[in-house]
Amino acid sequence: MTNALGGMFALGERFTQSEGLGDARRVWHMQQSLLFSLSPYVAAARMGAGQALRNRGALGSNLIVYVTLLIVWAAIFRITPVEELGLPGLTTGHLFAYFAVAESIIVGCPGLALFGQLIAEGRLSEGLSRPCSLVGFTLAWLMGQHFVTTLVLLGVGTIALPLLDAPTPLGLLAGDGALRGLGLALSMTFGIALMGMMTYALGTVEVLGSYSRPLSWMVSKSIYAFGGLFFPVAFFPPLMREVAMLTPFPSVIFVPGSLMLNPTRAGMLEGLLMQLFWLGVMGLVLAATHRWVVNKALNEDA
Amino acid sequence: MGWIVATLRLNWANLTANKGVFATMALLMALQNLLYFLLWVAFFARISSLKGWGLQEVTFLYAAGAIGFGIFFSVLGGCDQLSRTIQTGQLDLCLTRPRSVLLSALLLRMRADSLGDIVGGFVMLALFGPSLTQLPLILALSVSMGMIYVAARLTIHSLAFWGLDDESPEKGFIAFLIAATNPQNGFSPWAKVVLLSVIPAGYIALLPVEILHHFSWSFLAWQFSASTTLLALAVLVFHLGLRRYESGNTSIGLR
Numbered sequence: 001m002t003n004a005l006g007g008m009f010a011l012g013e014r015f016t017q018s019e020g021l022g023d024a025r026r027v028w029h030m031q032q033s034l035l036f037s038l039s040p041y042v043a044a045a046r047m048g049a050g051q052a053l054r055n056r057g058a059l060g061s062n063l064i065v066y067v068t069l070l071i072v073w074a075a076i077f078r079i080t081p082v083e084e085l086g087l088p089g090l091t092t093g094h095l096f097a098y099f100a101v102a103e104s105i106i107v108g109c110p111g112l113a114l115f116g117q118l119i120a121e122g123r124l125s126e127g128l129s130r131p132c133s134l135v136g137f138t139l140a141w142l143m144g145q146h147f148v149t150t151l152v153l154l155g156v157g158t159i160a161l162p163l164l165d166a167p168t169p170l171g172l173l174a175g176d177g178a179l180r181g182l183g184l185a186l187s188m189t190f191g192i193a194l195m196g197m198m199t200y201a202l203g204t205v206e207v208l209g210s211y212s213r214p215l216s217w218m219v220s221k222s223i224y225a226f227g228g229l230f231f232p233v234a235f236f237p238p239l240m241r242e243v244a245m246l247t248p249f250p251s252v253i254f255v256p257g258s259l260m261l262n263p264t265r266a267g268m269l270e271g272l273l274m275q276l277f278w279l280g281v282m283g284l285v286l287a288a289t290h291r292w293v294v295n296k297a298l299n300e301d302a
Numbered sequence: 303m304g305w306i307v308a309t310l311r312l313n314w315a316n317l318t319a320n321k322g323v324f325a326t327m328a329l330l331m332a333l334q335n336l337l338y339f340l341l342w343v344a345f346f347a348r349i350s351s352l353k354g355w356g357l358q359e360v361t362f363l364y365a366a367g368a369i370g371f372g373i374f375f376s377v378l379g380g381c382d383q384l385s386r387t388i389q390t391g392q393l394d395l396c397l398t399r400p401r402s403v404l405l406s407a408l409l410l411r412m413r414a415d416s417l418g419d420i421v422g423g424f425v426m427l428a429l430f431g432p433s434l435t436q437l438p439l440i441l442a443l444s445v446s447m448g449m450i451y452v453a454a455r456l457t458i459h460s461l462a463f464w465g466l467d468d469e470s471p472e473k474g475f476i477a478f479l480i481a482a483t484n485p486q487n488g489f490s491p492w493a494k495v496v497l498l499s500v501i502p503a504g505y506i507a508l509l510p511v512e513i514l515h516h517f518s519w520s521f522l523a524w525q526f527s528a529s530t531t532l533l534a535l536a537v538l539v540f541h542l543g544l545r546r547y548e549s550g551n552t553s554i555g556l557r
Contacts, residue, residue: 030329061473068477075488210323214330214415221334225341237347256404 008225021113033113040132041140048144052110059152066107066153070160073230082205085235089262099230100157101184102253105191106229110142110193112220115203116212124207124297134288135200142196150192180259183268187256190275195223195250197282204289207296228254248278305401305538306409310377313412314493324414331418339364339426355485357510358432367483367506370448372419380410381455385462385471393547404540409458416554431510432514439517443510450505453532454478454541463543482506502532 052059077092077099111117115138127134185216198219206212223229226249229238233244233254244250255271263271318324342364346357375381386408387393396406429438433542458478459471489497497504505528513521 057467057470058473061470061477064477065473065480068480072481072484072486075493076352077488079349079488084349137465137532211326214327217334217415218330218337221337225337229341231345231348233342235348236344240344240347 002280025188031218034060039129041136044137044140045147048110048141048146049148050144052145052148052255059149062107063156064270066103066156067160069103069107070100070157075171076230085236087261094142094149094261095232098232100252101154101188101260102227102229102257104150104153105146105195105256106220106223106254107193108146108153108192109199110145110149112199112202112216113213114142115199116206116216117203119203119206119212128294128297133290134294136285138200139193139196142199143192145193146196147189150188179265180268184256184259185271186270187259187275190272190279191252191256194248194275196280197279197286198248198252201282201289204293207293217255222247223249223252226250227251228257232258234258234261248282251275306405309406309409310412313379313409313429316539317412317414327414328418328421331415332387332422333418335364335368335419335422336425343430348368352485353487355487355511357430360485361426361430362432362440362514363485363507364483365423365431366425366444366510367447367451368419369441370444370446371451372416372421372448373445374448374452375462376413376416376420377409378452379413379416380408381459382406382413382472382475382520383410383549384456384459385466386468388459388462388543389468397478403544404537436532442522443513443525446525447506447510449529449533450502451482452478453529453536454482454502456533456536460500460536460540460543463540463546478503487511498528502528505532 012230020104074096077096080095082090082092082095118127127138130137191228199216202212202216202219204212226244226247227233228244233241233250236244251274255275258271259268303492335372339361342360343357343521346360350356360434371516380387387396387410392406393403396403396410399406427437432440455478458474461471462468478501481497481501484507486497486504486508494504494508497508505525509521509525509528513525
């Protein structure tokens with residue numbers, strides 16, 4: 001694909017040089033340039049997705065973990081007195097569907113320590129030698145893997161939930177139709193992107209020493225605890241809820257999962273905006289860590 | 303016994319060679335356990351009980367499980383790598399020793415993070431656990447729970463002898479951990495039978511809590527005989543698999 005787009009780009013350049021730049025040609029030229037510049041990232045995402053699908057062992061074991069979680073938590077939610085949460089209309093099925101979405105993002109993650117592991121193996125310079133942004137390439141690759149695995153898990157969850165007497169994500173989305181479906185797709189994508197950014201930022205710590213793995217434990221448990229893995233942040237005691245909302249972790253799993261709890265349109269929009277805010281913040285963090293890593297790698301031959 | 307002590311000394315020296323990394327790993331493991339446990343604290347701040355199980359019961363489940371897990375896996379650090387050891391032919395290293403192959407494989411290293419599990423477990427018990435008068439019983443049950451963890455991990459990893467790849471067993475063990483670290487009193491009676499037989503997670507998250515609530519010597523004897531039997535079965539599975547092992551001829555060496 002890269003070669004094909006490169007060829008098209010060269011052809012367009014010859015064309016515009018010989019004929020002069022009309023508006024239509026300029027637009028065409030810009031489109032091709034954009035495609036050309038995006039192509040490594042598209043290829044990285046496709047590579048990640050392909051790897052996730054081809055690695056049947058990992059996919060199978062992720063499915064076992066996910067289904068075990070669903071079975072265990074179906075039994076727990078069955079005996080949870082949800083009326084004590086004081087939200088009219090809330091059923092154990094809603095909590096279960098929330099859990100199914102949140103867990104699909106967590107279990108689908110290729111590993112928060114993955115980028116750090118690549119650095120530990122001495123493959124940072126390999127990444128830096130590519131003629132594209134290391135951040136963009138790594139993120140696209142991680143997101144490709146994560147997205148496909150999450151989709152497979154959620155697909156299985158959608159089939160399995162009715163067997164466990166719980167409403168499916170599709171069933172809960174049916175009421176509000178396409179809008180909620182679009183919201184869920186966007187929100188899950190943003191959550192996955194945030195986890196990818198955290199993976200990159202955590203991995204860069206490996207340049208200082210072998211600390212990225214234990215740090216990734218802390219971050220993953222922070223996502224579970226402050227993101228409300230099995231208990232939505234909205235139901236936390238007030239102080240803990242306020243603390244959690246000051247962190248990016250609810251944007252990873254709580255916001256996508258909360259779409260299963262019948263939110264209003266305003267609530268849904270608020271959640272998506274919160275995710276966009278944290279994506280912006282993490283973008284700034286990544287830009288800073290990237291510069292630092294490149295300097296460190298070039299100066300100290302990491 | 304002498305070689306076990308010598309191996310443990312060597313492993314300890316390896317583990318603590320970089321004291322900064324050792325302390326970080328142990329501390330962060332303890333902290334991450336406590337961090338995750340916060341979610342249960344939030345849960346029980348809003349939910350009165352799960353059919354009779356409250357924060358104390360879940361604290362016991364997590365803390366005793368973590369202590370038992372930590373006691374065994376800090377020492378038997380080779381267990382979580384066993385399938386890889388088998389698949390990559392590194393078991394040759396253990397076969398060259400005139401000692402137990404299984405123990406040699408399990409004692410290949412020690413784990414600092416599992417020591418963090420022990421620390422985290424005691425902190426949980428101190429903060430939210432049952433009364434301290436029950437501490438001896440809790441510690442005894444921790445040991446039994448740890449034996450079940452070892453049995454499960456050893457059995458699942460031994461499947462590598464029959465061709466299971468080196469990554470899947472650990473994921474399988476994680477599935478077992480999920481079943482074993484969450485309240486099980488919501489399951490139907492038939493599911494509980496399964497949890498006390500085929501998938502023995504009930505000996506971690508069901509029977510020990512019952513023993514703590516309604517102590518009886520017969521229940522305690524059942525718990526310990528089950529953990530001992532399961533551990534013996536796991537050792538048997540390993541040795542049955544070992545007969546199928548073909549040397550990789552890649553790692554012959556002495557250590």
